[in-house]
Amino acid sequence: MTARVGVITFPGTLDDRDTQRAVRAAGVEAVPLWHRDKDLHQVDAVVLPGGFSYGDYLRAGAISRFSPVMGTVIEQARAGMPVLGICNGFQVLTETHLLPGAMLRNNHLHFICRDQKLRVENATTAWTSDYAQGQEISIPLKNIDGRYVADERTLDMLEAEGRVAFRYLTDGPTADGYGNPNGSLRDIAGITNEAGNVVGLMPHPEHAVEPLIGTGRTDGLGFFTSILKKLVNA
Amino acid sequence: MSLDTVKHAAETPETDQPWAELGLKQDEYARIREILGRRPTGAELAMYSVMWSEHCSYKSSKVHLKQFGEKAPENDALLVGIGENAGVVDVGQGYAVTFKVESHNHPSYIEPYQGAATGVGGIVRDILAMGARPVAVMDPLRFGAADHPDTKRVLPGVVAGIGGYGNCLGLPNIGGEVVFDPCYQGNPLVNALCVGVMKHEDIHLAKASGAGNKVILYGARTGGDGIGGVSVLASETFDDAKPTKRPAVQVGDPFQEKLLIECTLEIFREKLVAGIQDLGGAGLSCATSELASAGSGGMRVELDTVPLRDSSLSPEEILMSESQERMCAIVEPDKVDRFLEICEKWDVIATVIGEVTDGSRLEIFWHGEQIVDVPPRSVAHEGPTYHRPYARPEWQDALQADDAAALPRPADAAELRAQVLQLVGSPNQASKAWITDQYDRFVQGNTVLAQPEDSGMIRIDEETNLGVAVATDGNGRYAKLDPYAGAQLALAEAYRNVAASGARPLAISDCLNFGSPEDPAVMWQFAEATRGLADGCQVLGTPVTGGNVSLYNQTGDVAIHPTPVVAVLGVIDDVTRRTPVGFAEEGQLLYLLGDTREELGGSAWSQVVHEHLGGLPPKVDLERERLLAEILISASRDGMIDAAHDLSDGGLVQALVESCLRGGKGARVVVPDAVDPFVFLFSESAGRAIVSVPRSEELRFTDMCGARGLPATRIGVVDGDELALQEQFSIPLAELRAAHEATVPGLIA
Numbered sequence: 001m002t003a004r005v006g007v008i009t010f011p012g013t014l015d016d017r018d019t020q021r022a023v024r025a026a027g028v029e030a031v032p033l034w035h036r037d038k039d040l041h042q043v044d045a046v047v048l049p050g051g052f053s054y055g056d057y058l059r060a061g062a063i064s065r066f067s068p069v070m071g072t073v074i075e076q077a078r079a080g081m082p083v084l085g086i087c088n089g090f091q092v093l094t095e096t097h098l099l100p101g102a103m104l105r106n107n108h109l110h111f112i113c114r115d116q117k118l119r120v121e122n123a124t125t126a127w128t129s130d131y132a133q134g135q136e137i138s139i140p141l142k143n144i145d146g147r148y149v150a151d152e153r154t155l156d157m158l159e160a161e162g163r164v165a166f167r168y169l170t171d172g173p174t175a176d177g178y179g180n181p182n183g184s185l186r187d188i189a190g191i192t193n194e195a196g197n198v199v200g201l202m203p204h205p206e207h208a209v210e211p212l213i214g215t216g217r218t219d220g221l222g223f224f225t226s227i228l229k230k231l232v233n234a
Numbered sequence: 235m236s237l238d239t240v241k242h243a244a245e246t247p248e249t250d251q252p253w254a255e256l257g258l259k260q261d262e263y264a265r266i267r268e269i270l271g272r273r274p275t276g277a278e279l280a281m282y283s284v285m286w287s288e289h290c291s292y293k294s295s296k297v298h299l300k301q302f303g304e305k306a307p308e309n310d311a312l313l314v315g316i317g318e319n320a321g322v323v324d325v326g327q328g329y330a331v332t333f334k335v336e337s338h339n340h341p342s343y344i345e346p347y348q349g350a351a352t353g354v355g356g357i358v359r360d361i362l363a364m365g366a367r368p369v370a371v372m373d374p375l376r377f378g379a380a381d382h383p384d385t386k387r388v389l390p391g392v393v394a395g396i397g398g399y400g401n402c403l404g405l406p407n408i409g410g411e412v413v414f415d416p417c418y419q420g421n422p423l424v425n426a427l428c429v430g431v432m433k434h435e436d437i438h439l440a441k442a443s444g445a446g447n448k449v450i451l452y453g454a455r456t457g458g459d460g461i462g463g464v465s466v467l468a469s470e471t472f473d474d475a476k477p478t479k480r481p482a483v484q485v486g487d488p489f490q491e492k493l494l495i496e497c498t499l500e501i502f503r504e505k506l507v508a509g510i511q512d513l514g515g516a517g518l519s520c521a522t523s524e525l526a527s528a529g530s531g532g533m534r535v536e537l538d539t540v541p542l543r544d545s546s547l548s549p550e551e552i553l554m555s556e557s558q559e560r561m562c563a564i565v566e567p568d569k570v571d572r573f574l575e576i577c578e579k580w581d582v583i584a585t586v587i588g589e590v591t592d593g594s595r596l597e598i599f600w601h602g603e604q605i606v607d608v609p610p611r612s613v614a615h616e617g618p619t620y621h622r623p624y625a626r627p628e629w630q631d632a633l634q635a636d637d638a639a640a641l642p643r644p645a646d647a648a649e650l651r652a653q654v655l656q657l658v659g660s661p662n663q664a665s666k667a668w669i670t671d672q673y674d675r676f677v678q679g680n681t682v683l684a685q686p687e688d689s690g691m692i693r694i695d696e697e698t699n700l701g702v703a704v705a706t707d708g709n710g711r712y713a714k715l716d717p718y719a720g721a722q723l724a725l726a727e728a729y730r731n732v733a734a735s736g737a738r739p740l741a742i743s744d745c746l747n748f749g750s751p752e753d754p755a756v757m758w759q760f761a762e763a764t765r766g767l768a769d770g771c772q773v774l775g776t777p778v779t780g781g782n783v784s785l786y787n788q789t790g791d792v793a794i795h796p797t798p799v800v801a802v803l804g805v806i807d808d809v810t811r812r813t814p815v816g817f818a819e820e821g822q823l824l825y826l827l828g829d830t831r832e833e834l835g836g837s838a839w840s841q842v843v844h845e846h847l848g849g850l851p852p853k854v855d856l857e858r859e860r861l862l863a864e865i866l867i868s869a870s871r872d873g874m875i876d877a878a879h880d881l882s883d884g885g886l887v888q889a890l891v892e893s894c895l896r897g898g899k900g901a902r903v904v905v906p907d908a909v910d911p912f913v914f915l916f917s918e919s920a921g922r923a924i925v926s927v928p929r930s931e932e933l934r935f936t937d938m939c940g941a942r943g944l945p946a947t948r949i950g951v952v953d954g955d956e957l958a959l960q961e962q963f964s965i966p967l968a969e970l971r972a973a974h975e976a977t978v979p980g981l982i983a
Contacts, residue, residue, distance in 0.1 A: 011581060012489050014404030018679035021696075052402040055489025111397045111672045140676045142401075207676040212810055213693065214676045 003231035005224075006033040006043035008073075008089075010064045014051035015086065015206060022206035023047070026224030028231075035067040044231045045082035045126070046073055048089025050142075050204060060103060060145045061091030070096060082126035082227055083198045087143055090190070090200030099191055099200045100158070101150030106143070107183030115215045116141035116181060116203050117169040118189050122162050125196040130226040136169060137219035139208040141181055146202045148184040148191075155186055166190035166201050237549075238276040240604045247273050256283035262618055269612045277537075277598065277605040280550040281613055284516040285523060288785055291617035294751035295783040298761050301768035302778035309777045311740050314437060319360040319512065320430075321779020322437055323741045325805040329694055330434050331702050332364045335374070335427040335745040335801045337784035341483045342424035346391025351399035351486040353426040355558050358403065359512035362495055363561065365438035365502055366430025369678060370692050371400050373410040373426055374706045374745070374799045378419030380661035380981050385414070388422050389669075390982055395486075396426075397672040402488035403495070406681045407673035408690025410706060411799075412978075414661045417710065420789035425745045425782075427801050429704055431694045436502060440511040441528035442564045445592040447508055449522070449535060450570070452577050452584035453494045453560035457543035460484035460517070460556025490559040490582075497580035498561060506573045509564035519553045519613070521562040522588075523596055526610035529564075532595045533610070535588035549600045564590060624757035634715060636848030638834040643912050650912060651963035653843055657916070658891045659973035660842040661981060663884045665895075668979045682809045686896065688731040688880055693809045701809035705731035705802055708747075709883060710795030711836040712851035717759040718766035721798040722854045725770045726920055728802035730880040733863035734923050736813040736870030737804030742771060744781040744800050749793020751785045759796035760785075767798060773856040776802065813870045815879040816897030817926050817952040822876060824901060824950040826886065827862060827939070828922030832913045838884040839916040858921040865944050866923060874935045877926035887915040889924050891970055894957055900967055903950035904960045911962055926952055 005023045007030055009016045020030035031043050040046065054063040064070065070092070077083045077098050085093035093099045106112060117138050120131040131137070150158070158164050166189040170180050180187050182202075190201025205220030207213075236242075243249075253263040256279065266274050266282050274282060288294060303316060313330055314322035320334035338353025354371060361368045373396050378385050400407050405428070442449070460483065501507060509529065511521045518540070526533040537549050547555070565573050570586065577584035591597075596613070598606035644650040657663055665686065675684040682701055683691035689705035707727040713720025725742065732739045744767060749756040771778055781801075787794045806812060834840055835849025869875040877897065879889040894901055905911045927935050939946035958964035 012402070012492055014402075014492070014677050015679075018677070021679055051404065052489060052492075055402065055487070057489065110394075111401055111674075113671050113674050113676065142674045142676060144401075204676065207679060210679075212682060212699075213679055214681055 002029050003228055004029045004031050004043045005227060006031045006040055006046045008033045008035060008046060008048050008069055010035045010053035010067060012051050012053040012055055013049055015049040015204065019047050019049040019206045022209045022220065022224055025209045026221060026228050028224060028228050033069055035064065035069050038068045038072050040072050040076065045227050048085040048092050050087030050089060053088055056145065061088060061095040064092045065095035074098060077198050080195065080197050082230065084127050084223065085200035086204055086206065087202055090202055091145065093198065093200045098198050099193060100154050101148055103145050104147040104149055105145050106147055111144040112181055113142040118166045118203060119169055121167055122165045122192060125165060125192045125199050126230045127199045127223050127226050128165060129229060130222040138215065138217055139203045139205050139220045140214060141203040143202055146182040148188045150185065158191055161194065163192050163194065164188055165192045165199055237600060237603055237605065240275055240607045243275045244272045249273060251279055253279060257287055258283050262286055270608065275605050276550050277553055278608055280554050281519040281523065281606065284519050284554055285613045286617040290516050290520060292783055293618045294620045294622050294785060295760065296619060297621055298764040301764060305768040305772045306777045307772050307775045309775060312777050312779065316778065316780050319363045319440055321741065321743065322364060323779060323803060325700065325702060327695060327698060327700050328433050329700065330432050330437060331429060331803060332361055332366045333427065333429040333704060333743055333801065333803050334360055334780050335425055335706060335743045335799060336782040337745050337747060338424045338426060339421060339747065339784050339787055342392055343388065343420065343422050345483040346388045347395035348483050348485050350392040350395030350424050352484045352558050353424055354396055354399045355486050355488065355491050356514045357426045357428040358405065358491065359514065359561065361428040361430035362498055363438065363440060363510050363512040364430060365436040366432040367499055368405055368428050368430045368495065369680065370408045370429045370690060371405045371427060372408060372690055372704060372706055374708060375411065376413045376415065376418045376423035376797065378422065379416045380414040382419060384419065386982060392424055393669050393672055399486050399488045401674045403492050404677045406675045406677050406684065408675055408681060408684040408692065409704065410685065412666045412669055415710060415795065417795045421787040421794050423747045423797060425799050427706060429692065429702065438502065438507065438510050440524055441509045442525040442533055442590045443529040443531065444508055444566065445531050445590055446567060447590040448565045448567060448570050448586045449533060449588040449590065450563045450565050450573060450584055451540060451560065451587045452563065452582055454487060454490050454557055455541045455543040455583065456552055456555050457557045458547060458551060458555065461551050461554050484556045484558050486558050493580045493582050494559055494561060497577055497582045500576050501573060504572065506569045507563045507565055511562050513560040513562060515556060517553065517555045517557065523610045523613040525562065525564060526596045527614035529590065532591040532593035532597065533588060534591050535598045537598050538601050539585055539587045541583055541585055549605055622751050622757045623754045624761050625754040626758050627755035633848055634850055638837060638840040638846055638849040639832060641840060641844045641846055647962045651965060654887050654915065654965065655973045657838060657842050657884055658888060658970060659977050661977055663838055663888055664977035665975045666978060667975065668982065682812055683735060683814065686892065687735065687815055689735040689737065691735055691737065691806065691809060691812055699808045699810055701806045703732045703735045703737035703804045703806060706799055707731065708797050708799035710797040711841065711847055713763060713798060714795040714847065715836050715849065715851045717762035717796045719851050719854050720796065721763040721766035722770040722856065723851060723920060724798050724800040725767060726854060726856065726859045727880065727882050728800045729774055729776065729859060729863060730923065732802045732804035733866040734813065734878040734880045736811055736867060737806040738867055739774065739776055739802050739804045739863065741779045742776050742800055742802050743779055744798060746783045747787055747794065747797040747799065748785055749788035753793065756793050763796055763798045770856055774860060811870050813875060813878045815893050816877055817893050817899040817901065818876050818897050820899060820952050822926045822928055822952045823932055823948060824903065824952065825925050825927055826922065826947045826949045827865065827925060827944055828858065829919060829945055830914060830917050830922065831919045833917050833919045837916065837918045852918050852920045855921055861942060861944050862921055862923060865939060865942060868938065869925065869935060874931040875925040875927055879924050881922040881924065883918060885916045885918050890957060891974065893924065894967060895971055895974060899952050900954035900956045901950055902953050902958045906947055906949065911959065
């Protein structure tokens with residue numbers, strides 16, 4: 001049996017074809033899903049890729065969250081289907097409340113595109129099991145609304161329950177003056193839900209799967225091999 | 235005001251018309267009356283005025299641009315040449331690549347964010363209209379003095395506009411340039427390039443044929459933005475005394491453009507269009523007249539069916555509106571339903587606004603009454619042609635006589651070291667990462683190389699690793715000293731950059747930025763630069779596929795430096811063989827390829843250290859450039875080099891510093907015997923590159939250079955964490971990095 005991972009395209013989604021390529025690179029079948037179609041076409045997991053769905057005009061992710069496909073995704077995610085939200089996809093997941101918190105404009109107010117070092121803080125989720133706990137990886141970061149915020153109680157809860165999945169490493173070069181790249185609270189780059197099936201992060205693992213392309217690293221491939229193992233062993 | 239119909243115009247020949255306010259000259263207005271045999275209607279006058287503007291008609295430049303066709307080298311790769319939305323080049327394996335560079339200078343000065351944003355949007359639609367998926371953009375930018383207060387207004391706005399639009403479109407931004415010079419103070423140059431990829435059979439052309447075929451306008455609604463943008467903004471010199479022209483700048487909606495791209499590509503896949511044109515400068519006036527002019531028949535348009543954002547717009551305004559994110563397609567009647575269905579899927583508004591006729595006229599109606607009845611060629615392709623007078627300016631001799639060789643040079647090693655740091659930290663030579671990090675270079679997942687590499691490189695086939703590389707270059711200082719040589723140096727540099735990355739240069743596009751054509755000195759610069767470029771392309775075998783002319787870049791009597799910007803497109807059969815600029819491995823040997831002469835005229839050193847511009851630019855030897863390119867490509871293909879960097883402004887020392895910092899490795903460099911260390915470091919002789927050669931490949935590499943007659947001088951080794959010049963100085967990489975990277979953020983923040 002082959003695992004099937006759906007990749008949703010909203011109007012304004014940009015990284016859908018890249019994400020399909022990354023899914024295939026891990027040996028998984030990639031299934032394009034369309035925002036207007038409620039049917040998930042028997043996929044075993046879903047990725048919400050990056051971009052500017054609906055132009056981010058109201059608020060990043062705010063409109064996509066009401067699309068027909070998301071109704072089904074929310075239902076299935078609650079039933080345990082693995083869901084990964086990358087960048088704009090993470091923003092959509094917070095809008096649906098599948099994940100807590102929200103993303104604000106970067107504290108320096110600029111779009112930033114760079115290779116970003118992260119630490120994998122939770123290697124037990126559906127999307128991170130192929131990494132080692134505490135492993136450091138570098139994958140591209142590119143956004144303007146990437147500053148993760150939540151109230152103190154929520155942040156404490158996330159920490160206590162081990163639900164901070166990735167943290168920005170700020171010990172790298174800070175010559176660009178940004179330090180933590182966007183002012184995210186507690187350096188949070190990504191989080192998971194309680195069950196570990198829903199994960200969202202701002203950086204882009206799908207852009208780090210081939211040695212030739214982009215930063216030349218393949219540190220992002222682990223997301224997609226993790227889900228392959230999860231689905232095949234299920 | 236009542237509607238000015240064709241019938242009414244014929245009956246009221248004496249009516250006073252605002253032709254002068256619309257930018258037409260008296261004889262041009264008279265010619266319109268002669269063509270029509272009556273006075274034009276208001277709508278016709280609007281169409282002629284925008285289409286006969288300098289920006290759309292190339293009336294001052296086209297007698298010179300002809301050379302690009304006449305002198306074009308034999309080149310089997312050229313599939314579509316000058317005259318379409320963009321040229322198309324065969325890159326093998328059934329793929330075709332289209333690319334073009336264009337200017338959006340004047341709007342970007344008035345409204346930096348929207349001006350730059352819609353510049354990206356416009357060039358992307360040009361590429362899309364050829365049938366291609368846009369795959370990358372690049373932005374050659376020029377601003378006034380780095381420390382001028384207005385640069386702080388213009389630059390961040392332009393950068394945010396390019397990023398805000400391009401990032402939202404999902405196109406990687408893989409290169410370009412950022413140059414500062416006081417000559418661009420009131421006239422920043424915002425050029426934009428886009429590259430698109432398609433299969434040969436997918437090439438689409440802008441023509442309306444087949445009587446009965448429908449004319450479909452799709453994309454954004456038409457609003458009041460950008461009305462008169464073409465004629466008023468792009469064709470007139472800025473003058474402080476006139477009222478602000480802000481409303482004439484268009485406003486962009488990148489989300490709409492993204493939908494338009496995906497929708498159009500799906501329409502292409504199903505082969506639903508017979509002809510297609512994007513709406514840019516001159517809006518519907520341009521699209522309808524060009525489509526009809528290039529086709530075999532006429533066209534009839536019901537203008538009142540155009541979906542509007544503002545219902546109070548007059549027919550003249552609708553024809554002139556430059557609202558963004560619109561396209562116009564010619565569709566066979568039995569394919570219209572499917573066309574509209576795909577538009578609906580992508581939430582794109584699409585409206586049948588007319589049809590192709592078997593007549594020969596472009597006829598436009600407003601609620602049943604005819605307001606336009608013109609021969610389309612007279613609007614689109616038979617505008618006025620000027621043979622403007624040109625003359626070598628009197629000051630040219632004095633400028634060339636003011637030789638940079640006479641400038642005081644560093645007295646000792648300490649001063650030489652200080653000037654190296656001063657150079658690499660100067661605004662033009664400093665790292666532009668603060669700017670380029672605001673652009674997404676990763677999206678689409680095919681970026682092999684991006685800035686600060688010598689060229690941007692995109693993989694176009696995942697199976698075979700076929701790729702293309704593009705570099706843009708221009709040096710207004712060189713062109714000011716000698717416009718003929720300056721244009722060739724821009725061509726040579728972009729050509730060299732593409733080759734240094736390992737790709738074979740195929741064709742070029744150009745954006746020619748100059749002052750007012752009404753000034754004979756500027757016209758001379760233009761004539762010399764186009765002649766230089768056409769002659770240069772002949773030698774290098776790279777045809778001009780298209781481009782853009784931007785004139786009137788001047789404030790009062792003061793023109794910008796003549797600034798021809800050249801984009802070279804190259805192909806690489808296997809992108810895994812690409813050559814990056816960064817030194818990667820300690821112990822590798824550094825070779826300097828080419829000849830270093832004492833050439834400091836127009837150099838970065840003369841600007842940074844002495845604020846001087848005079849003398850002659852570096853000598854051009856295009857045969858040498860060809861040979862250098864062949865060596866660089868062969869060495870890349872056969873794995874003889876691990877890094878390469880072209881030498882241009884800033885000379886050898888600039889290239890060494892960039893390669894060291896990019897790779898995070900130092901270098902120990904020896905000045906060859908009988909060479910002056912200062913000239914060795916700072917001369918800007920053309921036709922040169924540095925390469926990093928693994929020891930195991932040294933013999934093979936030097937044998938190849940020797941056999942083909944290219945001078946190759948061993949100048950050092952990759953080593954350590956400092957740049958050391960033997961017997962002169964050493965500078966730790968950290969110190970170089972601080973000098974190189976702190977400048978631009980410090981200027982803007």
